Amino acid sequence: MIVPQADPKANYLAHREEIDAAVMRVLNAGAYILGEETRLFEQEFASYIGQRYAVGVASGTDALFLALRACDIGASHEVITVAHTAVATIAAICMAGATPVCVDIDPQSRTLDPNLLEAALTPHTRAIVPVHLYGQPAAMQSICEFAEQHGLWVIEDCAQAHGAVYQGRKIGAWGQIAAFSFYPTKNLGALGDGGAILCSDSNLYERLKALRQYGWDEGRISQSAGVNSRLDELQAAVLRVKLRHLDDDNAQRRNLAARYMELLAPVGIALPKQDADSIPVFHLYVIQHALRDLLRAFLARRSIGTAIHYPLPAHLQPGYRDRIRVAGSLANTEYAAQSVLSLPLYPELHPESVEQVAAAIREWLADQSA
Numbered sequence: 001m002i003v004p005q006a007d008p009k010a011n012y013l014a015h016r017e018e019i020d021a022a023v024m025r026v027l028n029a030g031a032y033i034l035g036e037e038t039r040l041f042e043q044e045f046a047s048y049i050g051q052r053y054a055v056g057v058a059s060g061t062d063a064l065f066l067a068l069r070a071c072d073i074g075a076s077h078e079v080i081t082v083a084h085t086a087v088a089t090i091a092a093i094c095m096a097g098a099t100p101v102c103v104d105i106d107p108q109s110r111t112l113d114p115n116l117l118e119a120a121l122t123p124h125t126r127a128i129v130p131v132h133l134y135g136q137p138a139a140m141q142s143i144c145e146f147a148e149q150h151g152l153w154v155i156e157d158c159a160q161a162h163g164a165v166y167q168g169r170k171i172g173a174w175g176q177i178a179a180f181s182f183y184p185t186k187n188l189g190a191l192g193d194g195g196a197i198l199c200s201d202s203n204l205y206e207r208l209k210a211l212r213q214y215g216w217d218e219g220r221i222s223q224s225a226g227v228n229s230r231l232d233e234l235q236a237a238v239l240r241v242k243l244r245h246l247d248d249d250n251a252q253r254r255n256l257a258a259r260y261m262e263l264l265a266p267v268g269i270a271l272p273k274q275d276a277d278s279i280p281v282f283h284l285y286v287i288q289h290a291l292r293d294l295l296r297a298f299l300a301r302r303s304i305g306t307a308i309h310y311p312l313p314a315h316l317q318p319g320y321r322d323r324i325r326v327a328g329s330l331a332n333t334e335y336a337a338q339s340v341l342s343l344p345l346y347p348e349l350h351p352e353s354v355e356q357v358a359a360a361i362r363e364w365l366a367d368q369s370a
């Protein structure tokens with residue numbers, strides 16, 4: 001592809017000297033698991049988001065799973081979330097032994113519709129997992145109010161929203177606990193897998209630290225059953241470099257998104273909606289069209305890469321459909337899966353490439369109406 005949809009190598013090259021130096025520092029330090037780099041990254045990331053503590057783990061999926069475990073959520077419990085998400089959200093709830101209960105998304109924000117929470121509630125409900133999909137904050141004010149009224153945990157899935165802001169507060173600082181992924185294409189991406197769990201409660205923090213390492217206490221005795229899920233020193237060192245550039249990288253994503261908006265708004269294709277309450281970080285720039293597959297094929301012929309996030313909602317996927325309870329109609333979710341298309345977007349994308357992509361879309365749309 002001449003214009004790829006994502007390009008994690010470009011982000012490495014943009015910060016190459018600093019990243020290479022950080023990697024060499026770790027190699028020479030000789031401590032490769034849970035050392036100084038991880039400790040410092042945890043401090044720096046927690047303070048960036050505005051939570052007191054961060055615990056580095058092996059992936060975003062593990063971050064969600066361990067967050068649920070730390071809140072004692074497991075078999076016989078229900079967790080309300082959405083089916084229009086990376087299936088990892090659902091996988092983590094199932095790993096904890098709980099039942100995902102999926103409600104529909106709001107068609108504008110493409111995130112959990114808080115008006116549907118009441119109907120999904122049962123005596124077994126323990127938590128809500130809002131997903132800040134595509135870097136767009138979910139409606140946290142309403143979600144947190146509902147959770148408080150009903151004594152539920154809010155575990156934020158922030159895998160796609162590092163640095164996004166809702167009503168002046170960062171995503172990840174709204175719920176009691178938040179899960180982040182550092183998958184290489186994420187806004188804050190490692191050079192491999194990684195994740196983190198953020199919280200401000202010291203008991204939760206102690207539980208999370210134990211859970212990620214066999215349930216060990218200080219004396220390396222397992223006081224509870226845990227797992228092995230640790231962020232390694234190399235990834236932590238790389239993430240410390242990239243965290244310093246995150247605000248600039250996000251600003252660049254917003255500039256490019258604004259340019260797409262400017263070029264595509266006049267031609268009547270569904271674009272991401274900007275909510276006055278939030279500052280999104282455009283992990284993805286996702287447009288919608290009923291003939292999405294035709295548009296995608298046309299763009300591929302022009303060497304323009306696109307992706308579909310996500311082609312089949314979780315409640316229809318063979319591996320998970322029998323484990324999920326669906327609450328009400330998921331019509332918006334199902335339509336999103338049929339119509340979404342992620343255009344090229346990453347901080348290093350050239351503004352001329354945005355113009356090239358927009359011109360190709362305009363040409364295709366003109367052909368459709370001819």
Ligand SMILES: Cc1ncc(COP(=O)(O)O)c(C=O)c1O
Nearest residue numbers: 059060061086088089159181183
């Ligand atoms: C919304 C969402 N939740 C969870 C995850 C899981 O993260 P990871 O791939 O690091 O396990 C991802 C990333 O793939 C994601 O996009």
